[in-house]
Amino acid sequence: MKIYGVALLAGCFLIGQIMGSYLGVLIGINGNVGGVGLGMLLLVLVNDRFYRTRQMQTETKLGILFWSNMYIPVVIAMSSILNVKAALTGGWVAVFVGIIATGACYFIIPFLSKLARSTSKADQQ
Amino acid sequence: MSGVEIIDNLLIKNGLVFAFLLVGVLIWLSDLASKKLFNKRIPGVAIAIIVALILAYFGGEKGISDYAIFSGMALLGGSMLRDFSIVATAMGVSLSDLKSTGLAGVLSLFIGVTVTFFIGGTIGYFMGYTDAVSFVTIGAGACTYIVGPITGAAIGATSELIAISIATGVVKTIFVTIITPTIAKYIGLDNPQTAMIFGGMIGTTSGVAAGLAATDPRLVPYGALTATFYTGIGVLLCPSVFYLLMVYILGGA
Numbered sequence: 001m002k003i004y005g006v007a008l009l010a011g012c013f014l015i016g017q018i019m020g021s022y023l024g025v026l027i028g029i030n031g032n033v034g035g036v037g038l039g040m041l042l043l044v045l046v047n048d049r050f051y052r053t054r055q056m057q058t059e060t061k062l063g064i065l066f067w068s069n070m071y072i073p074v075v076i077a078m079s080s081i082l083n084v085k086a087a088l089t090g091g092w093v094a095v096f097v098g099i100i101a102t103g104a105c106y107f108i109i110p111f112l113s114k115l116a117r118s119t120s121k122a123d124q125q
Numbered sequence: 126m127s128g129v130e131i132i133d134n135l136l137i138k139n140g141l142v143f144a145f146l147l148v149g150v151l152i153w154l155s156d157l158a159s160k161k162l163f164n165k166r167i168p169g170v171a172i173a174i175i176v177a178l179i180l181a182y183f184g185g186e187k188g189i190s191d192y193a194i195f196s197g198m199a200l201l202g203g204s205m206l207r208d209f210s211i212v213a214t215a216m217g218v219s220l221s222d223l224k225s226t227g228l229a230g231v232l233s234l235f236i237g238v239t240v241t242f243f244i245g246g247t248i249g250y251f252m253g254y255t256d257a258v259s260f261v262t263i264g265a266g267a268c269t270y271i272v273g274p275i276t277g278a279a280i281g282a283t284s285e286l287i288a289i290s291i292a293t294g295v296v297k298t299i300f301v302t303i304i305t306p307t308i309a310k311y312i313g314l315d316n317p318q319t320a321m322i323f324g325g326m327i328g329t330t331s332g333v334a335a336g337l338a339a340t341d342p343r344l345v346p347y348g349a350l351t352a353t354f355y356t357g358i359g360v361l362l363c364p365s366v367f368y369l370l371m372v373y374i375l376g377g378a
Contacts, residue, residue, distance in 0.1 A: 010209075013208065013212045017208075027357075033357030033358075034357050036349065037351070040212050041223075041350070043212060044215050044218050045220070048220045061216070065216060071338070072342065073145075073152065074207050075202075075338050078202030079174045079335060080180050080188050080190070081184070081202050084179075084181040084182040085182055086288070093249055094293040094296050096248050096252065097248045097249055098292075099297075101245035101297070102297045103300075104241075105241060106326075106327075108326060109313075109319065109323055109326050110312050112229060113318055115229065116226055116229030119228070119229070
């Protein structure tokens with residue numbers, strides 16, 4: 001049944017959120033640290049476990065895949081509710097800082113990924 | 126009640142359902158435009174996102190959802206469904222890919238926050254925001270629009286500064302959303318490993334998610350996974366270590 005997949009997803013999501021909130025308290029931030037990421041890790045582990053022992057029921061999987069596919073429409077809806085006006089009226093400081101500081105990070109990505117590739121190769125040897 | 130009012134009320138009452146319809150039509154039109162006008166050079170998703178951003182401009186603080194009739198967009202695009210569907214994308218993630226990039230992913234988070242903070246703060250410095258509190262608040266805003274205001278509030282920044290830092294974070298999100306599909310091939314952003322590093326370096330979950338969605342939807346979960354830790358690390362570092370460091374360098378407290 002599809003609802004099993006949706007429920008499994010909801011479980012991973014909520015446990016991740018709870019863990020993220022505790023992590024936030026633990027390091028002294030009043031907020032959620034990586035709750036979404038932790039939920040994703042949980043789902044990856046659960047999925048991997050199912051894959052090894054017995055195949056997850058197709059219907060169950062479809063329940064999760066539906067929400068996974070809803071992701072793009074959700075992102076489009078999200079773009080339509082951003083405070084775009086404020087971003088443009090925040091003055092030139094906001095525009096310069098936002099673009100230049102971010103642009104610099106794009107330049108660093110190739111170096112880091114080259115580094116990651118060489119270290120993971122070294123691990124294998 | 127007039128006919129228009131009846132429809133108005135109905136659409137407001139069923140806001141989420143109306144949002145499904147709106148987004149569906151928007152994606153359909155964008156796909157059509159992508160095929161007919163741009164010869165598929167610009168992906169339909171990217172067009173839809175840009176149109177959505179333009180629509181948001183005509184709204185207010187919460188974009189287009191400030192109009193009651195579009196309030197359902199805030200539910201569909203709000204943090205609950207956003208995070209829920211991002212977690213769902215983890216179904217496409219392979220455990221071995223995660224393991225092989227784990228360390229680089231973590232490293233990219235710290236490098237990303239640090240580089241963004243200091244470059245952001247420095248640009249602010251040269252544009253006249255020279256004291257430690259301004260430096261830190263603007264630098265934190267360059268991380269994400271959540272790190273900025275939390276940091277600003279923690280170190281006693283003025284509301285004008287906090288507004289600038291939020292605006293900086295929103296500019297970043299929009300910039301990342303628009304620029305990522307264009308720049309992807311130049312930075313080798315076509316595999317899970319690089320996507321994880323990208324998520325860690327850039328950090329704005331909304332921007333990373335939207336940017337990757339328009340680049341290659343299969344990469345979304347990898348980027349989102351690391352990006353969701355970015356704001357937490359930014360909030361951890363900016364008002365503490367970085368603030369103390371900047372007070373030491375620029376003076377004042």
